[in-house]
Amino acid sequence: xxxxxxxxxxxxxxxxxxxxxxxxxxxxxxxxxxxxxxxxxxxxxxxxxxxxxxxxxxxxxxxxxxxxxxxxxxxxxxxxxxxxxxxxxxxxxxxxxxxxxxxxxxxxxxxxxxxxxxxxxxxxxxxxxxxxxxxxxxxxxxxxxxxxxxxxxxxxxxxxxxxxxxxxxxxxxxxxxxxxxxxxxxxxxxxxxxxxxxxxxxxxxxxxxxxxxxxxx
Amino acid sequence: xxxxxxxxxxxxxxxxxxxxxxxxxxxxxxxxxxxxxxxxxxxxxxxxxxxxxxxxxxxxxxxxxxxxxxxxxxxxxxxxxxxxxxxxxxxxxxxxxxxxxxxxxxxxxxxxxxxxxxxxxxxxxxxxxxxxxxxxxxxxxxxxxxxxxxxxxxxxxxxxxxxxxxxxxxxxxxxxxxxxxxxxxxxxxxxxxxxxxxxxxxxxxxxxxxxxxxxxx
DNA sequence: CATGTAACAATGAAAGTCAAGTTGTAAAGT
DNA sequence: ACTTTACAACTTGACTTTCATTGTTACATG
Numbered sequence: 315x316x317x318x319x320x321x322x323x324x325x326x327x328x329x330x331x332x333x334x335x336x337x338x339x340x341x342x343x344x345x346x347x348x349x350x351x352x353x354x355x356x357x358x359x360x361x362x363x364x365x366x367x368x369x370x371x372x373x374x375x376x377x378x379x380x381x382x383x384x385x386x387x388x389x390x391x392x393x394x395x396x397x398x399x400x401x402x403x404x405x406x407x408x409x410x411x412x413x414x415x416x417x418x419x420x421x422x423x424x425x426x427x428x429x430x431x432x433x434x435x436x437x438x439x440x441x442x443x444x445x446x447x448x449x450x451x452x453x454x455x456x457x458x459x460x461x462x463x464x465x466x467x468x469x470x471x472x473x474x475x476x477x478x479x480x481x482x483x484x485x486x487x488x489x490x491x492x493x494x495x496x497x498x499x500x501x502x503x504x505x506x507x508x509x510x511x512x513x514x515x516x517x518x519x520x521x522x523x524x525x526x527x528x529x530x531x
Numbered sequence: 532x533x534x535x536x537x538x539x540x541x542x543x544x545x546x547x548x549x550x551x552x553x554x555x556x557x558x559x560x561x562x563x564x565x566x567x568x569x570x571x572x573x574x575x576x577x578x579x580x581x582x583x584x585x586x587x588x589x590x591x592x593x594x595x596x597x598x599x600x601x602x603x604x605x606x607x608x609x610x611x612x613x614x615x616x617x618x619x620x621x622x623x624x625x626x627x628x629x630x631x632x633x634x635x636x637x638x639x640x641x642x643x644x645x646x647x648x649x650x651x652x653x654x655x656x657x658x659x660x661x662x663x664x665x666x667x668x669x670x671x672x673x674x675x676x677x678x679x680x681x682x683x684x685x686x687x688x689x690x691x692x693x694x695x696x697x698x699x700x701x702x703x704x705x706x707x708x709x710x711x712x713x714x715x716x717x718x719x720x721x722x723x724x725x726x727x728x729x730x731x732x733x734x735x736x737x738x739x740x741x742x743x744x745x746x747x748x
Numbered sequence: 749c750a751t752g753t754a755a756c757a758a759t760g761a762a763a764g765t766c767a768a769g770t771t772g773t774a775a776a777g778t
Numbered sequence: 779a780c781t782t783t784a785c786a787a788c789t790t791g792a793c794t795t796t797c798a799t800t801g802t803t804a805c806a807t808g
């Protein structure tokens with residue numbers, strides 16, 4: 315576990331570009347690995363346990379994932395890809411920029427706040443994951459910012475929104491930071507769990523972020 | 532170091548209510564203790580070192596702070612009090628709600644992002660402090676939220692602002708989360724370091740938070 | 749009267765040692 | 779294509795020992 319996949323740049327790009335599991339056994343292994351990680355965390359995560367779960371020899375795992383790193387890496391990439399493609403689908407389904415933003419954000423919160431592995435690690439192995447989400451989250455935030463900004467720019471490009479480029483990056487970063495904050499510290503008075511509350515939140519604080527119409531200008 | 536002062540409720544209230552150091556020696560001890568913590572962190576923080584720094588016997592320290600906890604506690608309370616009173620002064624000096632919000636927030640960011648001990652601990656002893664700022668930051672955020680909300684309510688009470696109570700809490704929490712995020716992950720594209728940039732940020736994203744005039748209502 | 753010295757038991761952290769578990773590779777078997 | 783077995787290198791955990799620190803006390807000093 316020396317290579318630290320999270321510190322890397324263009325994390326999201328790698329997640330989307332990483333080749334999909336062709337083999338069906340690869341799929342089963344990764345499924346078992348995910349369950350294993352969800353049930354026991356990463357500190358006690360052994361290839362042996364994964365093999366037992368897949369009902370396969372330990373050596374077989376090594377045939378598909380020569381190093382432990384690569385398995386874990388593939389796991390994270392798969393989860394990230396799953397997340398990103400789902401969000402993209404949600405966003406694509408909405409017609410207006412406002413709706414895309416609101417629904418996309420709500421989905422992100424639901425997905426991440428309900429992510430078993432993520433929450434498991436936050437709870438039982440914070441020292442493993444917290445630095446990546448805080449003091450070393452510079453690249454993560456940058457990646458998330460770029461991704462969100464991309465979506466906003468798409469709206470601008472489609473003529474449904476008019477927003478200066480610098481403001482796009484700022485708005486994107488503020489959104490990214492708020493999401494991360496709500497994931498790592500779920501306690502909140504923000505009504506993120508009721509549909510009406512979320513709608514209200516979005517209207518009050520989210521929509522203004524990407525609105526061309528500004529006060530005082 | 533068993534008592535964990537940060538987990539406590541109404542942290543800010545305790546910080547402001549805690550009695551000021553009457554003695555001059557108390558002051559010197561705490562000054563030395565702060566420097567010691569800034570230079571060596573909390574893990575290697577010993578009463579012996581503090582005593583050497585004050586050029587005083589170890590026993591003397593114990594006369595003023597019977598337990599190590601109490602010294603550290605007093606330290607944190609003093610820093611927190613220093614912070615809060617300064618912010619309050621900054622806010623009080625501004626005439627309009629918008630200016631109070633903007634200048635207050637800018638000061639918070641500058642103070643916290645420049646705080647030697649805080650940054651030292653984040654850098655060298657994250658496992659000690661990160662959980663308090665993340666997974667267990669519920670009470671911290673609640674305290675900060677209440678404090679900020681108090682300031683906003685004061686403006687509402689003075690008739691300079693009209694904002695529903697629920698919205699006050701939400702706006703306050705969003706501000707608190709953003710500040711915390713920018714403190715623990717300083718890397719940002721937000722122009723927080725140039726005066727013009729900060730002003731622009733405030734106008735774009737901050738002022739709308741407390742503005743009665745809303746889009747779509 | 750506030751501080752210093754010296755001595756002390758109790759607690760805690762750090763370092764070292766050893767046994768067990770885990771990783772990653774290879775060869776031969778089904 | 780997978781399994782079994784075997785193996786060396788490395789990591790981890792448990793344990794013990796040692797040392798530093800805490801917190802307390804009695805007495806000395808100026």
